[in-house]
Amino acid sequence: MYNCISPGNVNNFVFFPSPSLSLSHTHVVIVIAINLHYPIGHCFCSSCVQEVKTITSLQISEFKLCDGEAGVSYGHQVLYMSKDFGLRTEGSKYPDASGILKDGFSRLLYVIQAPHVADGTISHFQQSLVLQGIHVLISSPNEKLEYGIDESYKLSIASSGAPVYAHLEAQTVYGALHGLQTFSQLCHFNFTTRVIEVRQAPWEISDQPRFPYRGLLIDTSRHYQPLPVIKKVVDSMAYAKLNVLHWHIVDSQSFPLEIPSYPKLWNGAYSISERYTMADAAEVVSYAQRQGINVLAEIDVPGHALSWGPGYPTLWPSKDCQQPLDVSNEFTFQVIDGILSDFSKVFKFKFVHLGGDEVNTSCWETTPHVRNWLQKHSMNASEAYAYFVLRAQKIALSHGYEIVNWEETFNNFGNKLSRKTVVHNWLGSGVVERVVAAGLRCIVSNQDKWYLDHLDTTWPDFYSNEPLANITNPKQQELVLGGEVCMWGEHIDGSDIEQTIWPRAAAAAERLWTPYEKLAKDPKQVTGRLARFRCLLNQRGVAAAPLALPGRGAPLEPGSCYMQ
Numbered sequence: 001m002y003n004c005i006s007p008g009n010v011n012n013f014v015f016f017p018s019p020s021l022s023l024s025h026t027h028v029v030i031v032i033a034i035n036l037h038y039p040i041g042h043c044f045c046s047s048c049v050q051e052v053k054t055i056t057s058l059q060i061s062e063f064k065l066c067d068g069e070a071g072v073s074y075g076h077q078v079l080y081m082s083k084d085f086g087l088r089t090e091g092s093k094y095p096d097a098s099g100i101l102k103d104g105f106s107r108l109l110y111v112i113q114a115p116h117v118a119d120g121t122i123s124h125f126q127q128s129l130v131l132q133g134i135h136v137l138i139s140s141p142n143e144k145l146e147y148g149i150d151e152s153y154k155l156s157i158a159s160s161g162a163p164v165y166a167h168l169e170a171q172t173v174y175g176a177l178h179g180l181q182t183f184s185q186l187c188h189f190n191f192t193t194r195v196i197e198v199r200q201a202p203w204e205i206s207d208q209p210r211f212p213y214r215g216l217l218i219d220t221s222r223h224y225q226p227l228p229v230i231k232k233v234v235d236s237m238a239y240a241k242l243n244v245l246h247w248h249i250v251d252s253q254s255f256p257l258e259i260p261s262y263p264k265l266w267n268g269a270y271s272i273s274e275r276y277t278m279a280d281a282a283e284v285v286s287y288a289q290r291q292g293i294n295v296l297a298e299i300d301v302p303g304h305a306l307s308w309g310p311g312y313p314t315l316w317p318s319k320d321c322q323q324p325l326d327v328s329n330e331f332t333f334q335v336i337d338g339i340l341s342d343f344s345k346v347f348k349f350k351f352v353h354l355g356g357d358e359v360n361t362s363c364w365e366t367t368p369h370v371r372n373w374l375q376k377h378s379m380n381a382s383e384a385y386a387y388f389v390l391r392a393q394k395i396a397l398s399h400g401y402e403i404v405n406w407e408e409t410f411n412n413f414g415n416k417l418s419r420k421t422v423v424h425n426w427l428g429s430g431v432v433e434r435v436v437a438a439g440l441r442c443i444v445s446n447q448d449k450w451y452l453d454h455l456d457t458t459w460p461d462f463y464s465n466e467p468l469a470n471i472t473n474p475k476q477q478e479l480v481l482g483g484e485v486c487m488w489g490e491h492i493d494g495s496d497i498e499q500t501i502w503p504r505a506a507a508a509a510e511r512l513w514t515p516y517e518k519l520a521k522d523p524k525q526v527t528g529r530l531a532r533f534r535c536l537l538n539q540r541g542v543a544a545a546p547l548a549l550p551g552r553g554a555p556l557e558p559g560s561c562y563m564q
């Protein structure tokens with residue numbers, strides 16, 4: 001394992017995912033504490049490097065990922081955060097009518113003030129070093145969270161002023177929210193003065209994501225996830241700058257969501273209390289959107305849909321052979337239409353996910369009335385599978401959605417899919433290349449690297465998974481929208497979801513956010529910084545697990561958070 005983490009030196013900055021930094025200095029000094037307990041040279045950025053180095057700007061590229069950790073962009077100056085640290089917006093074109101920026105600012109104050117009571121006296125400090133607030137300038141008045149929206153921001157903090165205001169510029173309020181997240185990672189409580197400090201000013205950070213789609217899947221069918229649990233997951237996604245919550249709502253095991261058009265569908269819930277009303281779903285969407293996160297809703301058809309039957313048994317081929325959904329029954333498509341019609345009122349994201357994976361058609365071939373229907377329509381079972389998926393796609397298009405489907409649809413009848421399909425890779429390698437060569441878009445979630453339920457997949461595996469592997473043509477690269485880590489719910493409920501997601505999802509989040517040339521070639525270089533990020537998550541009340549163990553591991557021994 002990569003257990004080479006520097007202890008308690010919380011002086012250092014976290015910066016996860018790593019932003020692009022503009023460095024104003026050509027010579028920088030990296031001073032790293034000596035820690036004899038850990039092997040030398042094992043982790044480049046951590047305390048294992050037992051020397052003081054002077055590097056030139058030409059060498060900075062080697063150190064990029066360590067910028068935050070090793071304090072590369074130091075400007076010597078410590079700023080002291082005022083107790084009435086405030087938000088200024090004059091000159092901004094964004095009116096903030098619905099309070100998205102104000103709420104983001106409140107969350108910022110919460111995360112920087114929650115870990116300690118800052119009861120020191122700020123008047124002891126030189127007024128020109130008091131950080132009085134943050135001035136946010138947003139150029140677009142629009143707050144629609146469109147897919148592919150500009151998420152860039154520029155954050156600058158001068159080393160003195162009268163008093164100092166941090167400056168944050170962004171095209172959209174959602175870019176500004178990312179800037180506030182980065183700012184939060186610069187704030188440190190000083191135990192001597194009991195004041196929150198921003199160290200090593202001046203700062204200049206110019207930042208934007210590499211991919212427009214940076215997702216996390218949650219599964220509320222295998223286990224019900226209560227609304228406050230989902231909201232906490234959303235909060236933690238924002239800390240890592242993920243921007244799509246893929247909500248795998250329904251599967252074979254349970255149907256927890258209210259569907260007004262077909263009100264008996266949620267008879268397939270595990271119990272009468274393990275359900276979401278449509279108002280709950282709207283709340284998840286709104287809560288996420290206010291943090292810059294879109295919700296991709298999924299109904300997985302025609303397989304993975306056994307739980308539709310308790311409400312409407314005619315959706316099953318028969319009582320004895322219950323899935324996939326009955327392809328021969330017009331009612332099946334009416335129900336899908338009703339669901340997607342109800343979805344379109346609440347799930348406003350450009351895409352809906354229609355599943356389409358792991359379809360075992362044997363029930364269609366063995367159930368007499370379905371077999372007769374197949375014969376009458378001169379279809380074999382695999383043609384009927386294509387017919388079903390394509391018809392569901394047309395229904396989704398009629399409700400204004402573009403479609404995401406799992407990769408089996410592409411693997412079986414890729415040339416028949418709507419051109420508005422995004423193929424969701426999960427089975428393995430080589431698929432993304434074929435999808436983009438066929439001119440379709442793709443999301444990467446290969447199960448060997450990006451499935452969080454695979455507990456033996458380590459964070460370096462998550463970090464190293466490159467969505468554009470083997471894709472060199474720039475036009476084809478653009479068709480890779482990004483990727484998604486998947487938290488399948490067989491062994492996940494409110495008791496363990498956070499520690500199974502974090503910190504491994506953060507390793508993938510950096511892969512999806514940070515420019516390729518700034519990513520670590522060797523994930524070991526990230527260890528210290530990721531360890532700090534996971535401690536930061538703990539400080540914010542997120543149950544992120546230690547790095548040094550398989551997914552969801554418990555700490556092995558007494559010790560500092562920074563060393564686990």
Ligand SMILES: *[C@@H]1O[C@H](CO)[C@@H](O)[C@H](O)[C@H]1NC(C)=O
Pocket residue numbers: 011190191192193
């Ligand atoms: C905390 O503040 C004191 C007094 O200004 C300073 O000497 C010390 O370096 C600060 N601590 C850290 C960890 O920066």
Ligand SMILES: *[C@@H]1O[C@H](CO)[C@@H](O)[C@H](O)[C@H]1NC(C)=O
Pocket residue numbers: 360361362363
């Ligand atoms: C498909 O389903 C049938 C009947 O439910 C089952 O007997 C068969 O083992 C399944 N095939 C696969 C590959 O899972």
Ligand SMILES: *[C@@H]1O[C@H](CO)[C@@H](O)[C@H](O)[C@H]1NC(C)=O
Pocket residue numbers: 380381382383
């Ligand atoms: C189904 O029919 C198609 C078209 O005739 C054919 O290419 C395919 O091999 C058939 N599949 C099976 C499983 O028989």
Ligand SMILES: *[C@@H]1O[C@H](CO)[C@@H](O)[C@H](O)[C@H]1NC(C)=O
Pocket residue numbers: 429430431469470
């Ligand atoms: C890239 O290509 C190599 C060589 O063909 C192959 O081994 C590898 O699996 C491919 N990687 C991905 C992610 O498809």
